[in-house]
Amino acid sequence: MDFELDGEQQAILDSVDVLLSLRAGPERAIALAAKGELDHDLARALREAGFLSLATEVGPLEAALLVERAARAAAVLDVGARALVAPALLREVPDVPVALVHADGRGPVRHAAFAGVLLVADGAVARLVRVEPGSLAPVRSGYGDPLGFVPEALRRSGEALGAGSGERLLRWWRLALALELSGASTAALATTVAYLKQRRQFGRAIGSFQAVQHRLARCAIRTEASRWLALEAAHHGAPGERVAVAAAHAADTAAQVFRETHQLSGAIGFTREHDLHVFSMRLQSLRLELGGSTAHARAITAERWAEGAP
């Protein structure tokens, strides 16, 4: 048991942070959002540095650390799907964007408009669907990631990835979600805390009011716990109960962080000239994925307490 990074992990994260500080960040996310684009340059840079293959070459925990950091840095990229989920299902990590799809999901899908590979969760099996990148219709949306529409015929097609693959896809997808939620919640909170230290009303910093401080402190407790729960689950290879706990906790945290950061930031928080929306709007999208907090919570109970649970 050791919560500190070891030498190799520290070295990886140092390089990841340098790369992200140069090539990601809220400003870039805002520019990409205006064009409805995915960050292809960032994807290339991460791939060339070897970070997209961390899961197979080092381990899932190291890939998880990358996913969480990328979300904190407002990366507009399928980094969770490509660096963490795909390696758990495919022998070779695709060189094209990966979108995660639920066979019964009718809503738009993150990154689908740019995807070259769809991983479809369809009951007991996962299926691999190859598509021409750019062939799926983009869906206009203000929730952080570019979305695309996946027609039902496509959601029902593709090559089955074998026994147990459906369940495996859901587990690693839940984990990636938990990490992205955690990273984005942490960044949204940090953005708001920084703002409230500066912003003065009634002759004092807003962040000095106890009524405000306690709400921020509660958010901090939740974001810290979300991160550790997700990293623990990654280390253990994404077991069903742990990923459901991490995802449910992170989704509930996201709802709370969204509410509190926007309320406490006032009107500036709703503008595109302030960074908060880059993280907070994405939180709403992420917290709904895979049925959201209620579905994750039911999965916990099924995994832990149902008749014949492991």
Added chain:
Amino acid sequence: MEFDWSPQDEAHREELRRFLDETLPEDWETISRDGPGSDAQAGFSREFCARMAERGWLTQHWPAAYGGSDAPPWRHAIVGEELWAIGEPRGPQYMNVNWIGPAIMEFGTEEQKAQHLPRISRGEVIWCQGFSEPEAGSDLVALRTRARREGDAYVVDGSKIWTSYAQHADFCILLVRTDPEAGRHKGISVLLVPMRTEGITVREIPSVVGERYFHEVFFDAVRVPVSCRLGPENEGWNVVTHALQYERVGAARYARAALTLDRLAERARERGWLEDPHVAERLGHARTLVEAARVLTYRVIDQRAHGKPPSTDTQLARVAGTDADLAVGELALELFGQEGLAYGSFADANFRLAMTAGVAVGATEVQLNLIAARHLELPRE
């Protein structure tokens, strides 16, 4: 970074569980129903702690020089988890081994160490902590109990309140004001007071929580030898904050909440309630709070294992533990409905134990103040 238990730690947990199976009496659930301060549990703790001590487990995290075996913090955390979860058979003595003993090691004289440490590590002594006063609760530093120097003794006058375990205690670790003129944090000293000293009276305050939960302790011209002072005169605040920093997470509340939640879910399954998606969601959400508290507590233990100074992660863990405890207690009441109102029923017993969580050992609001100031570095003004 890695999150596996070492094989030695896992083996220790298994061994401990076997020991508990063999050692706890059949009516343990009845004994533990009213909490660590009850007559039954405090009495049983003397027997139980002696057996823990025989195996060298009671104070294994202490240095070998003081009768421990330098066990790593993780090992002691396992003991805390396993024992607190089942209702704390160490009774009040968990405080002794967690922080009163270590405080004596850090600040005590050789004589004090020789007097107290062996008895604590043999599991034969019960302590209470004389901290809160009628006018000094969350604002502990406002304490007024006075100790005047008279020759080689202090004469103590005043009163303490909410004192758990006072009726069973052999000793009290007592906070007194030795210099009323000094600033709020100065002029406080710590005394190690035998409870059977003339002038000490204990009154139980009846409560809705359980038997022997709260007491008032009155000090009427109580003479305490100067040799009983722990640490330098007027610097008691440092002694207490230092001693308590690590141990504020002390009781493994999340472990208790986790076991209670498992038992609640088991009963819910037997009654077919798990089929109700709303019940399944409630149980799942409660589990997230328990797990959050566990992982945040582990973070604190990890810092200790690395020899790092205490940080505000302690406060994060404290509040998360409180939230988990309260959520599970409330959920038990809600799922059982009016059935849970009967005294001693599963829901009642657990709810009563959970309900003090946000107040005991320092109110949640104080923890949130500390997180805001030190973790988020928000301005004070």
